Amino acid sequence: MEGGSLIFITGGVRSGKSSFAERFATETAAKTNSRLNYIATGVPFDKEMEKRIDKHRQDRSKGPIQWITREQPVNIRELASSFNNQDVILLDCVTTLVNNELFSLGENVTEDEAAAIYKRIFSGIAAIRKNCRQLVLVSNEVLQEPCSEDQLLFIYRKLLGSLHREIVRIADEAYLVEAGVPILMKTGQGQEPSMSKTAVDEREIRCGRDRSQGK
Amino acid sequence: MHFVTGGAFNGKRARVKETYPDAVWLSAYRGDSFAKINPADFRNFTIIFEGLEAWVKELIAEKDPDDIRALFRDFFSRWQAWEKADNRRKVVVIGTDIHKGIVPVEGELRAWRDITGWVYQDLVKKCEQVDLIWYGICQTIKGE
Numbered sequence A: 001m002e003g004g005s006l007i008f009i010t011g012g013v014r015s016g017k018s019s020f021a022e023r024f025a026t027e028t029a030a031k032t033n034s035r036l037n038y039i040a041t042g043v044p045f046d047k048e049m050e051k052r053i054d055k056h057r058q059d060r061s062k063g064p065i066q067w068i069t070r071e072q073p074v075n076i077r078e079l080a081s082s083f084n085n086q087d088v089i090l091l092d093c094v095t096t097l098v099n100n101e102l103f104s105l106g107e108n109v110t111e112d113e114a115a116a117i118y119k120r121i122f123s124g125i126a127a128i129r130k131n132c133r134q135l136v137l138v139s140n141e142v143l144q145e146p147c148s149e150d151q152l153l154f155i156y157r158k159l160l161g162s163l164h165r166e167i168v169r170i171a172d173e174a175y176l177v178e179a180g181v182p183i184l185m186k187t188g189q190g191q192e193p194s195m196s197k198t199a200v201d202e203r204e205i206r207c208g209r210d211r212s213q214g215k
Numbered sequence B: 001m002h003f004v005t006g007g008a009f010n011g012k013r014a015r016v017k018e019t020y021p022d023a024v025w026l027s028a029y030r031g032d033s034f035a036k037i038n039p040a041d042f043r044n045f046t047i048i049f050e051g052l053e054a055w056v057k058e059l060i061a062e063k064d065p066d067d068i069r070a071l072f073r074d075f076f077s078r079w080q081a082w083e084k085a086d087n088r089r090k091v092v093v094i095g096t097d098i099h100k101g102i103v104p105v106e107g108e109l110r111a112w113r114d115i116t117g118w119v120y121q122d123l124v125k126k127c128e129q130v131d132l133i134w135y136g137i138c139q140t141i142k143g144e
Helices: A017-032 A047-061 A076-082 A094-103 A111-130 A151-170 A197-214 B012-019 B052-060 B065-084 B107-126
Strands: A005-011 A035-040 A067-071 A087-092 A134-140 A173-178 A181-187 B002-006 B024-027 B046-050 B090-096 B129-134 B137-142
Touching: A005 A017, A005 A151, A017 A035, A017 A047, A017 A087, A017 A134, A017 A173, A047 A067, A076 A111, A087 A094, A087 A111, A094 A111, A094 A134, A094 A151, A111 A134, A111 A151, A134 A151, A181 B137, B002 B012, B002 B107, B012 B046, B012 B090, B012 B129, B046 B052, B052 B065, B052 B090, B052 B107, B065 B090, B065 B107, B090 B107
Parallel strands: A005 A134, A005 A173, A035 A067, A035 A087, A087 A134, B002 B090, B002 B129, B024 B046, B046 B090
Antiparallel strands: A173 A181, B129 B137
């Protein structure tokens, strides 16, 4: 696929995936002299979430390059035309995007509606990727839980799993972050993981250095 | 025997279909029983058992955890013996990883998760290959 590179970063809750993603995007922006953009998908619905979003915002403002933040809880495709190949974009996170798109439809979502959401999100990702230097996508690992037989939950999990699979398929690199340690799962188009830790270690070292320089 | 695991909707089925195009499939998701075919009567070379966690779930309400484990150990042993009798034969089991969330509040979900985990461990001991599928990417975590 033409356009910028696509990086997929996922992990469990509090795994450090967002900070790794921020370091990753910052490093690319610094290296390529690009703008650094943040697509926020979270809509705060209580005080705790407002606080959490604020903490993320403060963390980002400490970096060496200032972030341009855009709030886009649905229809990310709308943003595509505002970027070009001088933009590095971090979208955090795909799971929230799916939540926003899906749960706005209420309790009775059909498989067809879910398929339409899948297309809308995926084409949005493709459109943004086409118009940027690098697109970094963050998402959550939520598909390893025992679930009761709930139709909405089934549709949600299927939609999220399909999206993740398709994103990983077209991604240049994919990382699973465990307790702050990024594990390189895919490198290069279509390649299986070699589990070579070196690439990760090198990037970690570089990112770590960049961050300490920014302070 | 070959065990393929990973989270829900991570591409396990697609991977197994690609690896074993000519297999006979028994799927818990389609309502098949895992005991539908007796190894002694099976004439094909490759059999796929899909949805091990769902077969475990069906038994939770009626049997003790130890009995469920014993039942599956016996099931795996019979198919392992079948497989070993001819080197063209292959048994593949697919089971979804349901083990990484917070402890479920409902007792039945908790029991399901626990017993499934033990059954997986029993199975893996008998397998020469175990693959972990993550969004279509396959990591061999045992064998090969």
